[in-house]
Amino acid sequence: MTALTSQNPHRFSLNQSTVGGSETIHLFGRLEFSETKALWTEVDVLVASASTPHVNFDLSKVEAVDGGAMALLVHLRNRLRAQGKYSEFVGASPRVQDIVHLYEGDLHIRTQHDHKSETMFAQVGRATIAILLETQLVLAFLGQILISVKETAHAPRTGNWREVWPTMERVGADAVPVVVLINFLIGFVMAFQGAVQLKEFGANIYVADLVGLSITRELAPLMTAIILCGRSGAAFAAELGSMKVSEEVDALRTLGIGPIRYLVLPRTLALVLAIPLLILLADAVGILGGLVVALTSLDLTVVGYLMETKRALSVWDVYSGVVKSLFFGVAIALIACQQGLATTGGAKGVGRRTTSAVVTTFFVLVVIDAGFTVLFHAFRL
Amino acid sequence: MIRVIDLTMGWDDVVLQKNANFDVTRGEIFAILGSSGCGKSTLMRYLVGLDAPLGGAVVIAGEAKRQFDVGRPAFGVVFQSGALFASMTVGENVGLPLVTWTDLNPEAIGAIVSAKLCLVGLRGLEDKLPSELSGGMSKRAAIARAMALEPSLIFLDEPSAGLDPVTSVELDDLILVLNRILGLTVVIVTHELASIFKIVSRCVMLDKDSQSIIATGAPCELRDSCADARVKRFFHRTAEVH
Numbered sequence: 002m003t004a005l006t007s008q009n010p011h012r013f014s015l016n017q018s019t020v021g022g023s024e025t026i027h028l029f030g031r032l033e034f035s036e037t038k039a040l041w042t043e044v045d046v047l048v049a050s051a052s053t054p055h056v057n058f059d060l061s062k063v064e065a066v067d068g069g070a071m072a073l074l075v076h077l078r079n080r081l082r083a084q085g086k087y088s089e090f091v092g093a094s095p096r097v098q099d100i101v102h103l104y105e106g107d108l109h110i111r112t113q114h115d116h117k118s119e120t121m122f123a124q125v126g127r128a129t130i131a132i133l134l135e136t137q138l139v140l141a142f143l144g145q146i147l148i149s150v151k152e153t154a155h156a157p158r159t160g161n162w163r164e165v166w167p168t169m170e171r172v173g174a175d176a177v178p179v180v181v182l183i184n185f186l187i188g189f190v191m192a193f194q195g196a197v198q199l200k201e202f203g204a205n206i207y208v209a210d211l212v213g214l215s216i217t218r219e220l221a222p223l224m225t226a227i228i229l230c231g232r233s234g235a236a237f238a239a240e241l242g243s244m245k246v247s248e249e250v251d252a253l254r255t256l257g258i259g260p261i262r263y264l265v266l267p268r269t270l271a272l273v274l275a276i277p278l279l280i281l282l283a284d285a286v287g288i289l290g291g292l293v294v295a296l297t298s299l300d301l302t303v304v305g306y307l308m309e310t311k312r313a314l315s316v317w318d319v320y321s322g323v324v325k326s327l328f329f330g331v332a333i334a335l336i337a338c339q340q341g342l343a344t345t346g347g348a349k350g351v352g353r354r355t356t357s358a359v360v361t362t363f364f365v366l367v368v369i370d371a372g373f374t375v376l377f378h379a380f381r382l
Numbered sequence: 383m384i385r386v387i388d389l390t391m392g393w394d395d396v397v398l399q400k401n402a403n404f405d406v407t408r409g410e411i412f413a414i415l416g417s418s419g420c421g422k423s424t425l426m427r428y429l430v431g432l433d434a435p436l437g438g439a440v441v442i443a444g445e446a447k448r449q450f451d452v453g454r455p456a457f458g459v460v461f462q463s464g465a466l467f468a469s470m471t472v473g474e475n476v477g478l479p480l481v482t483w484t485d486l487n488p489e490a491i492g493a494i495v496s497a498k499l500c501l502v503g504l505r506g507l508e509d510k511l512p513s514e515l516s517g518g519m520s521k522r523a524a525i526a527r528a529m530a531l532e533p534s535l536i537f538l539d540e541p542s543a544g545l546d547p548v549t550s551v552e553l554d555d556l557i558l559v560l561n562r563i564l565g566l567t568v569v570i571v572t573h574e575l576a577s578i579f580k581i582v583s584r585c586v587m588l589d590k591d592s593q594s595i596i597a598t599g600a601p602c603e604l605r606d607s608c609a610d611a612r613v614k615r616f617f618h619r620t621a622e623v624h
Contacts, residue, residue, distance in 0.1 A: 249465050249466075
């Protein structure tokens with residue numbers, strides 16, 4: 002028999018004895034929460050050094066034990082049992098035994114077998130299945146959209162039309178200040194950067210061409226769509242996500258009202274109607290931003306700048322941005338609503354889906370924009 | 383009125399209940415009982431068609447219930463949280479099914495909404511927002527919305543959850559009134575013993591471990607004469623001895 006004794010200034014003490022193939026950790030005195038840290042450290046050292054398959058905790062000399070101390074002893078005992086060692090609390094007085102029982106220190110714990118870490122193929126497979134399930138959700142959503150559009154077209158009275166105007170106000174009118182500010186600054190910066198180069202060649206007047214074309218064909222539609230994605234797309238996703246987790250979407254269904262028809266179509270329609278108007282406004286203020294630079298840094302006149310802009314731009318340049326914007330609007334609304342309606346899992350789920358809606362929409366907007374650029378180039382538009 | 387045939391419910395590889403069979407008779411208050419996590423609320427979702435079962439069928443008034451289709455609903459559903467639409471007033475919440483499914487003019491809809499709110503004890507609260515209501519008032523407003531289209535069957539998911547005893551009793555009285563005076567068939571998910579003995583005519587008890595129905599009958603009968611230890615523990619409020 003060997004014995005190790007712990008010397009400490011606490012109200013508890015402990016030692017360890019080994020008899021044959023069995024080790025016992027003897028605890029003495031009062032095991033209290035206020036000394037849990039020291040108790041944990043000392044017991045853990047003895048437990049870690051145990052080399053036999055049997056490690057028992059002798060509580061016969063324990064005067065008192067509180068919940069915090071017992072919780073950690075139970076944890077250490079469970080850890081031993083999970084490692085395949087036999088471990089019990091022995092010799093406890095009835096009063097201490099009650100606390101052992103209360104903290105389930107007498108519960109049978111199954112041996113924990115080592116988990117094999119997942120192979121790379123399994124991880125790839127799991128990720129693939131998740132992507133396929135998400136794709137299935139998106140396709141099902143698009144199918145429901147088509148069905149709802151068809152049904153609403155056949156019975157227009159069943160559409161939630163009264164939601165369209167307030168939503169247009171929210172996504173359109175309320176976004177005007179930020180759209181104006183951002184696009185004005187974009188035009189301003191474009192002109193400023195262009196002016197530095199164009200001045201070198203005495204081609205100041207062409208800053209109007211540069212700003213006009215880039216704003217109307219690319220920057221105003223894309224920047225406005227990005228603003229609406231961050232503003233309205235996130236709002237749609239969070240709104241529908243909150244409705245989903247608070248059972249409002251289920252309640253709609255039990256009233257016989259399809260969520261797609263009632264919630265998604267009005268939002269999509271409102272965004273598709275509002276976005277071209279915002280883009281026309283963005284075109285105007287973007288060109289205005291360029292004009293400010295032209296007047297202050299390039300010695301151009303208002304009439305000269307505007308005449309050059311008019312000469313450089315065709316109607317199609319403006320239309321092309323508007324055409325793209327319709328697709329942007331549909332993408333922002335549908336992705337946000339799909340993500341919102343796919344929300345599960347409370348507030349965290351709402352946050353996750355809102356983030357996902359914004360990130361996915363950014364990606365899709367850039368893809369749509371690139372697609373249109375190639376298409377317009379191919380058809381020389 | 384409702385026939386549940388070999389219903390198996392769950393998702394992915396989790397089965398909550400296997401081959402559940404029971405009937406609900408017209409005009410009764412029928413309760414789905416069981417401990418937390420046994421699938422009571424989930425069963426209600428299958429009964430009303432919000433989820434598709436893994437197997438079996440639910441037949442309501444002779445018609446097999448698939449997942450909810452768009453169309454005038456044949457019954458009302460009250461969710462545990464009330465699930466009032468937060469962006470609408472109480473009056474608009476109650477009026478929504480009427481606006482959607484009837485040709486009534488706004489004045490008539492307003493009259494019906496007022497009458498329904500009066501019925502559930504919320505007279506004059508049409509213009510309040512759901513966020514301005516207490517828990518008990520939200521449940522009542524949700525009942526008024528579920529009653530808007532005069533259904534003959536209503537499902538209630540834990541109507542007393544989170545309510546104080548007095549409000550719970552008032553809600554029980556309301557359910558009794560709807561059942562006795564209007565002849566409404568009520569299917570209720572609950573584990574409130576006081577409510578069960580006061581209003582429920584018949585019940586089924588679900589068990590999580592055996593994934594099956596372990597008892598069917600009147601609550602008093604089950605309390606007094608059922609031999610199953612799990613049923614006894616439930617009705618006598620005793621914990622399982624390990």
